[in-house]
Amino acid sequence: MKVVIIGGGVAGLTLGLLLKKNNIEVVVNEKFKEMTTRGHAFLMHIDGWSILNELNANTEICLPGEEIGAFSLNRQDGKQVKRQKLNLWRCIKRKDLVQFLYDLFPKEQLKTGRTFSHFIYENGKAIAAQFTNGEVEYGDVFVGADGGNSAVREAILGAVTYTPVEVKEVVGICTNERLGASHQNIFTKYQSCTRGLSFGMIPVSEKDFVWFMQYSVAEADCDQGCSPEELKAFCNYQLADFPPVVTELLANNDFSTSYIWNTRDFGLLPKFHADNVVLIGDAAHLALPFTSAGTTNAILDAKKLTEKLLSLDDVEEAFEAYYDERQEDIKKHIYLGRELKELFLNPLSVDGDKMVVPLISKREDKDAHTEKLIDIQYFTDPICSTCWVVQPLLRKLKLEYGAYIKIDYRMGGLLPSWDEYERGSISKPSDVAPHWEEVCMIHGIPLDGDIWIEDPLPSSYPPSIAFKAAQMQDADLALLFLRRIKEMLFLEKINIVDMAYLEKAAFDVGLDSARFVHDYENKAQEAFREDLILAQNMQVGVLPTLIFTNLENEQIISKDYQEYEYLEEIIHKLVPKAQKRTFNTDPVFLFTNFSTMTSKEFSFLSSRDMEETNHILADLFDKGFIDKYESKNGIIWKSKLANY
Template sequence: MKVVIIGGGIAGLSIGIFLRRSNFEIIICERELATPNRGNAFLMHSEGVRILKELTYGGFTNNTFPGSIIDRFSLRRPDDSEVIFQKMEPWQCIKRKEIIEYLDSFSPDHLIKYDRNFSHFEYKDGKAIAAVFLNGEKEYGDLFIGADGGLSKVREELFGKTDFTPTEVKEVLGLLQDKDICDRYRGQLTKFQHRSKGLSFGFIPATEDKLVWYSQYDVRINDLTDALNPRSLRKFCKELLSEFPPIVQEIIEKETYQNAYIWNTRDFDLLPSFHKSNVVLIGDAAHLSLPFTSAGTTNALVDANTLINCMLNEKDLEQAFSKFYELRATEIKEQIELGRNLKKDFLNPLNKTDDDLIVPLIKKQQNLVSKLGSDRTIHVLYYTDPICSTCWAIQPQLRKLQLEYDESVKIEYKMGGLLPSWDNFDRRGIKSPADVAEHWEKVCEFYQMPINQNIWLEDPLPSSYPPSIAFKAAQLQDTDLAVMFLRRIREMVFLEKKNIIKKEFLFKAAFEVGLDAARLMRDLEGKAQLLFREDLILSDALEIDELPTLIFTNKEGLQSSIKGYVEYENLEEIIHKLEPNLTKRSYDNSPEYLFKIFPTITTKEFAFMRSEKDVESRKILEDLYSKELITRFESFAGNIWKSNFEKLNA
């Protein structure tokens, strides 16, 4: 079977490589006179990276893949105040020229025909038999793939004139060579967005010394009316972005504008099909999303990968193309709708508060253990505190409880306000930081959970209220990530001797677990304080006088509670008392699974979850460490181990 591919961009080259690998005869027809390399750079999702690595027979590895990994996002206002600072699922910022040239190298010269601008098809018995080009050439084939971009002539031939949405937002794009700026902002997508009008500026380091920058603007605000040339574009950008901070002024001043251009952004509704007879569309020819979603390049690769799998697995082309549409249409429709909603928000920025802004590059992390939360039969009200050493000591029990009973037991975290201040403080003989140091040393020795008590001698916390309020701020964003945040600040204070009253550590912990650190800092001064007071009021009403306190309640309202340190058997006893027929779940206790669920684990926790002696667990952990599958933070009181499985398996 001969396949004629119309379009030699990323979509066309990718499907061509896949087809050749599967022994199809192919020819790629490109309208340009040489390899097309328009466009500066783009963001590619991890799924696109995976497909590209597979596509090139392992030609790209983690060490040789072009471009830069982008794993954090900063959204700021023109006054340089930060609205969002959050970890991203890693994306790759790649120069378009590098990818096109690399993909082109996998297609021999005789398989790519240039200067072939599509005109129309010739048909026989309702099927296309040849593609005709404006230069008079024809290419006969059995199957035709339209990969000729957003202005696709193939799509127009199949479905008629495309009804594009009007261009309400335009985008200026440029590529600046500047190693200093790239070094300062390595790994970060930085975006400045106006608070009251549709205007933004963003930039991303694409290589060691080149950054791609863009400015999106509402055409009602301003537009370039002069002829498009470097001088007029420079003048336009300086006027448009005059309110923006020094780093923006630095970029637009250094830019030469020789390769900068303006993109008229638009899209069209989902097509009723991606094919007619023996002609099928992929990439932007099949579907076009607005740039707010950053989905275009990844979509081209996913389309190519999906189409070849359908062609190989379905019994005929008609079924293959129908399956291709079935697999892709829902996601594409969602992306189109998302792009339009984001454009609406962009054009009407005052309709959204800072907390309501949507960042499509950031996906909500999911609890890997929980499945059917609505079916949980037991509710646990857990009163705790970030600096409560006994709460730290029962972490092994709570983690095993999550593994065995998380489908049936829901834990709700409340803050108990352990240390308001040291003024007139006297709690079970503890009156000063030195007393806490002595107490922590005893807890560490008795329960074998690593605790470095020296923080109370070197940099004692004046109160546990600020980190408690920070936890409530984390809960405002995501209850699962809030638990991870609480775990992280506990590691900081119990092992790393970090004074978690300091905002720099709270900010760092929030970012590390995937929270929006900038929002947490805002909520710390506002909403979270009210929530913390509500926890304390409820604590007084429930007469909570010891931490930890766990209050178990079943669906009938029957309750049972535990105070202080508790053995795992006692937790199970209460659960079965409230729900006699409840059965626990068996779980995979392999190191890889445990570290997937819990990215950091102490030796005591690892041994407890595996039901083995500490000495046996220590040997396993040291072996994993020697193989670089985990890393460790060493403390004189004990180690904590951090997963490296995911990075090594990427």
Template sequence: MKVVIIGGGIAGLAMGLLLRKENWEVVINERSSSMVNQGHAFLMSEDGLSILNAFTDAQNHELQKQNVNLFSLKRPDGDEEIRIKLDGWHCMKRVDLIAYLNSFFTAETLKMGRVFSHFLFENKLAIAAVFQNGDIEYGDLFIGADGSNSKVRESLFGKVHFTPIAVHEIVGISKKRAITDPEKVLFQKYQSKTKGLSFGFIPASCDESVWFMQYDVTLATGKEGDSPETLRHFCFEMLQEFPDEVRNVLEANDFSSTYIWKTRDFDTLPSFHKENVVLIGDAAHLALPFTSAGTTNALLDAQTLTNALTTSDSITVAFKKYYHERHKDLTNHLEQGRALKKSFLDPKKYSEQGYVLPLVSDKDKKKPVQKPITITYFTDPICSTCWVIQPVLRKLQLVYGDYIDIQYHMGGLLPSWKNYDRGIIKNPIDAAKHWEEISKEYQVILDGDIWIEDPLDSSYPPSIAFKAAQLQSNDKAVSLLRRLQEMIFIEKKNISKWPEIEIAALNCGLNSALLLKDINGKGLDLFNEDLAYAKQLQVTTFPTILFSIGNELKTTISGLQPYEKFEQVIQEAIPNVVKSNKEISALSLFQRFNNMTENEYAFITDTTIEESTVILNDLHNDGLIEKYDSKNGMVWIYVTKPKNKTSSPCV
């Protein structure tokens, strides 16, 4: 079967490569007579990059990309509203990606200078694409990948109704050195709080940044002009209230290659195909640029359509499957783009919170499930007994997760060392000795040297950070608590210090800028409410765990108790309780819990230490988990992403 692709941009080239890997005959037709450098650069998610990586072959084609691992949104006065970690995001120059994709084709398979005119039909099926220069390309299946102004789309469905242009975006490439710290490659955005105006820049390489200025068209009134110098003056005038960092980026920009993008979109089409002609990329759907989704969506279109074509009995079935699989996500991105535009144009009324980079997945956006047993758990980030009991809580969640809802409350174990007197511990040296004793008695990794090398003054800062994190996401707050515990008990990090808390917060997907504000505001209030609640219930031991059904308290467990005690309470509360019998692989356990020791893995899976060691070593040899050799034992850590070849570090 011969496939004729109309459009030699990213969508068309990727589609052609994917079909060629399946041994389909492909001819791509591009309207430009040569490769053009329009579009400058864009963000690419891990989903899109994984598709591109599949094209690498024996010719050792190299894809140029720059990882971007942090996003920051600030106000023009420097006030930071958002700081989040980006996982698997990269910036690519469009010319580099087009050159990379072009390198896989010859003049016979990628034909330049062909502007689409119309189709020739026979029995309602397209049999050939006709181009304005008189060329005719016959084929069996035709794919329209000719962009937002698609002539193929128009020939199938007529003209679409574009939304009015309310936002312009000026885009350029600046030669200002983009990266100062290779470990913290930052996508920085400044956005006005009073009007629709923003400026952002993203490292495209060690020495270049792609930048953009988005603005409400009513602010411009034709001042952009029609020359590079006029455009330069316009940008500086619009951004005069923005910091020097912004002006420095503009100073290093060549405005002769800078262009204005008039942003618009259209409603999701009722179908992406007609007979044997189908659309992909911007030809099929168009979202506003706020979503950073355009290029990734084009690649996902190509992958989804290829899978549908190679697994379906007919192209009609394949086209319907392709539309069904892509329709929901594409419509969501369309709506997200419109919501972002709405908040951008009226920042006094709408907040940016929750509408930054919608492709950053948020697993917490799920409907809560009512569970019969509520476990009220009083804990503290530095409580050694709360650390020892972690395997018990993890196993309970695996076996009885459908029945229990754990609600976390902070107990305030260490206000300060002034007049502190809790049992045998009266100072940091006592805490160090106690932790070493606990480590030996319960065979748990627990390093008391933190109390000698860098003792915490109080457990309140990480406790308040947890409560502040709950305002963003309860699940992420629980992840933060666990990560803070790992940092102090295993890695000897002083988690009362903000830099350590911020590192943990970013790794857990939290907005650290908002977290810091809430630590000094709402989070502190919630922490004080927890202290009052603990006092009301006369909680003085940690952990203290209350089991309730509805509003009725059933049982209270204080201190370290065996797993069987917890199981007995659950079974007595719900006599017909059914244990989860799902078989969970070793790898899936690490995907859920991130790290475990041999003892913890053995306890959770009911295996011997010897059996666990063999399993963990096998996972390590396969490159699926890593080792962390602590003073008191080995920690096995899940490898979240395989190690890929990365760009050269900036020096």
């Protein structure tokens, strides 16, 4: 089989390399005789750049670009309204990525100076691509990778209806070493709160930035063929009341290399092929640039199309399977782009903390959208040692009975202050230290009680309110936040009353830390009070307390630490037909699903004894799959595989 690819950009070259790697004959045809710098740079998710890394596995050619670890959204006066961690994103100059792909691709299989004209058909199938320079390339399969204005797409499927151009984007690249030091690895965006205007800057190296100015054409516009001086004046005028960092960056920009991009998209096509001709990348689907998904999607197209061509004998069947696998994600990105455009054009209609950040990758919970037969109200507290040691039980309960249960996390308010606190033998901070050491010995899960002597917490209310602030943003990330602040307290001896530590924990697990602080100071206070009132009304006097309720409103309450079998028994009493789900106990699976585990947790979840557990964990550590934090009374193992 010979595959003829029309378009020598990122999509076409990636597909060519993947096919060549699998010993399929391929020719890539590019209309430009020399590499173009148009496009400047783009963001790419690990879904894309992990595929590229596979291509250079046996070479010394390194993937270019700068990893981007944070997103900062600010108003035009500089006030930050969002600050969020980005997982596994990279910013790459277009010319660097194309050069990377060129260096890997055999030159004799790359034909330049070829602009597509039409297909030559025989018996209803394309047998050759005709180019405007008179050259012809024969093949068995033809791929249109010729961008958003695809001539191949029009030839096989007809013209598409583009959305009107309502937003334009000025794009450039410039160097600023001072800003490079202060904005390293951060995607920074400034957005007007009164009109459709924004400025973004993303580092592509230690000192280079790609920048863009997005603007509503209904409010202002600049002629497409304007001079560099006119473009510079237009940008400076529009951004005059933006922060000094914007002016400083633009002062270093060469506007002769900048350009204006008309942003538009078209709806999901009913198919990506006709007979033996198929489309990938922007030729197949075009989303607005607000999603930053175009390049990643093009590379994923190349990967999926290659897989289908290799696994299915019939070409059209392979094309249909490729479309079926890609269409849902593509449709989501098209509609997300349109949603973000509307928010951009109508900034007065939405609060800053409600703005969507498309560069956040989050794992789907397969049980999240199914109706649950049991509701569990879980009253807990960030500083409760028993709540810490029941964590393995709750994790296993979710793995085995997640299809039946929904756990609603509530704060129990364990320690208002030490002024009137007295429970059993504990009446002052120093009493907690030996209690934690005892809990550690009984359950085999590390706790370090020295914090109650070295830096005692005055109350559990601040971290409890912080959890409610996290919960208001994202219920799943809130659980990661709660886990993280417990690790900080129980193992690292960090005083989690301090807002600086709470804010860092929020950012580290992927929450918007700017919104987190705002909610902590406002709405979360009331949400915490509501939890305390509910706990009082339900007569919760012991933590942890789990209240199990089925659809018939039958209720069973579990208090304090109980063995796992007791919790299972409750589920079967409330739902007699409940079936335990078998889950994968492979170490890699567990560390992909859980970002951290103690040795006891791993032993419990994997059903291994401690001797085997210790051997496996040591081996994973030696191989670089996990890291570790050694506390006084034990180790917390930190996954390098976890998928948040």
